[in-house]
Amino acid sequence: MPDFDVLIVGAGPAGSFAAERLARAGVRVALFDGRPPGEPKACGGGVTSKALKAWPHLLQAAGRTINELDMYSPAGKHLHLKLDEPFAIYSRNAFDTFLRERAREAGAAIFSEKVSGRNCQQAEDGWTVHTQAGAEICGQWLVAADGANSAIAKRLAGPLPPAEMEVAFGYRAPHPDIDKAATVVAFLPKWAGYAWAFPRVDHVSFGIATTQDVFDHDSLDGLLWDFMISYYEVAQVGNLRMQLWKKKDAQINNLRHQDRQCALRLELEKTAEPYAARIPGLSPRTWDTRSACGKNWALLGDAAGFADPVTGEGIYYALRSAELFADAYLKGAPENYEQLWRAAFGGELKRASQMRRRFYGNFWGAPFTDRMIEFARGHRGIRRVLGQLVAGDQGYVDLKKKLARSAVKPV
Numbered sequence: 528m529p530d531f532d533v534l535i536v537g538a539g540p541a542g543s544f545a546a547e548r549l550a551r552a553g554v555r556v557a558l559f560d561g562r563p564p565g566e567p568k569a570c571g572g573g574v575t576s577k578a579l580k581a582w583p584h585l586l587q588a589a590g591r592t593i594n595e596l597d598m599y600s601p602a603g604k605h606l607h608l609k610l611d612e613p614f615a616i617y618s619r620n621a622f623d624t625f626l627r628e629r630a631r632e633a634g635a636a637i638f639s640e641k642v643s644g645r646n647c648q649q650a651e652d653g654w655t656v657h658t659q660a661g662a663e664i665c666g667q668w669l670v671a672a673d674g675a676n677s678a679i680a681k682r683l684a685g686p687l688p689p690a691e692m693e694v695a696f697g698y699r700a701p702h703p704d705i706d707k708a709a710t711v712v713a714f715l716p717k718w719a720g721y722a723w724a725f726p727r728v729d730h731v732s733f734g735i736a737t738t739q740d741v742f743d744h745d746s747l748d749g750l751l752w753d754f755m756i757s758y759y760e761v762a763q764v765g766n767l768r769m770q771l772w773k774k775k776d777a778q779i780n781n782l783r784h785q786d787r788q789c790a791l792r793l794e795l796e797k798t799a800e801p802y803a804a805r806i807p808g809l810s811p812r813t814w815d816t817r818s819a820c821g822k823n824w825a826l827l828g829d830a831a832g833f834a835d836p837v838t839g840e841g842i843y844y845a846l847r848s849a850e851l852f853a854d855a856y857l858k859g860a861p862e863n864y865e866q867l868w869r870a871a872f873g874g875e876l877k878r879a880s881q882m883r884r885r886f887y888g889n890f891w892g893a894p895f896t897d898r899m900i901e902f903a904r905g906h907r908g909i910r911r912v913l914g915q916l917v918a919g920d921q922g923y924v925d926l927k928k929k930l931a932r933s934a935v936k937p938v
Contacts, residue, residue, distance in 0.1 A: 573616055710726060734802075
């Protein structure tokens with residue numbers, strides 16, 4: 528008799544959510560949390576309204592609800608969105624702890640152990656995990672929910688090439704002023720990707736997400752620092768738009784402004800905490816060929832590649848994949864998980880990967896994101912669709928048709 532029915536490696540949203548759902552139904556679950564105490568996941572921490580509506584208990588975690596969003600195009604054009612459906616921003620320390628403790632309360636056994644692919648051995652009747660402390664923990668099913676760098680996923684489903692990976696990096700920095708801390712998304716000039724400023728309860732998460740195969744840290748880090756300094760300038764002065772992605776004026780009458788920026792950067796460098804992570808960004812062909820389930824094993828969340836290739840958003844898909852696997856397991860057919868995730872969101876993510884190049888490409892002689900924000904500034908219907916896209920309620924499958932229909936309706 529094995530020690531457990533299911534061994535789950537990784538105590539992020541996917542692993543903890545699956546552990547809680549299984550344990551509440553009486554399944555014997557071991558959940559391995561390999562992250563050092565207090566070390567946060569490198570992530571913006573945005574949870575879409577789609578996720579909040581599907582699982583309202585997520586609002587019990589300590590976070591901030593966001594009703595307004597400022598967007599900037601690669602040319603620096605500004606759009607202020609008032610969202611019909613708010614989303615939430617969490618510190619990943621707080622959010623992951625909330626979900627992990629729910630799993631513990633449901634009856635899952637939590638092991639503070641980092642588990643690698645080498646530590647997992649498969650036999651006819653299940654799996655054995657060898658811990659760093661020398662223990663052997665056995666279970667019938669092995670579930671990898673340990674992120675985009677999962678060694679278990681590489682072993683079971685195969686590695687992903689650099690072209691199918693994205694990079695997110697940034698800084699956690701103090702609030703400039705909690706009442707003036709805007710939520711900002713700014714699309715990058717000359718790069719596929721965007722910068723963000725997500726104000727959390729006790730700090731602001733700044734970051735950039737872009738593709739790994741064209742990643743240039745020095746250039747992108749310079750862009751991010753310009754973004755951060757402009758953000759703090761707006762918060763200090765108030766009622767101003769960020770001045771982004773424009774050539775700096777070196778005239779003598781601008782020296783005072785340059786001095787203020789230098790002082791801001793020196794102060795930020797004392798307190799800003801850097802972070803970095805990889806995010807899966809699968810190609811359309813890979814969605815057809817890569818499996819997230821096999822003989823007595825399954826992959827959840829980022830370990831399975833379940834992230835939006837356009838935005839990098841993965842928390843909704845982490846939770847949904849966990850829910851689908853748990854439901855399949857509780858019905859006595861865990862192998863059906865493969866068909867379930869493909870039917871639930873596989874087509875949507877494949878469509879996003881097909882659209883990614885066009886989303887960050889040119890349209891009518893300018894970046895599509897420039898045109899999108901330009902049209903949204905002058906048309907309420909397009910603004911509404913864009914807000915639904917941010918909220919997670921508007922998918923990519925019918926996005927083009929929805930935008931076209933909105934454009935021809937009277938404003």
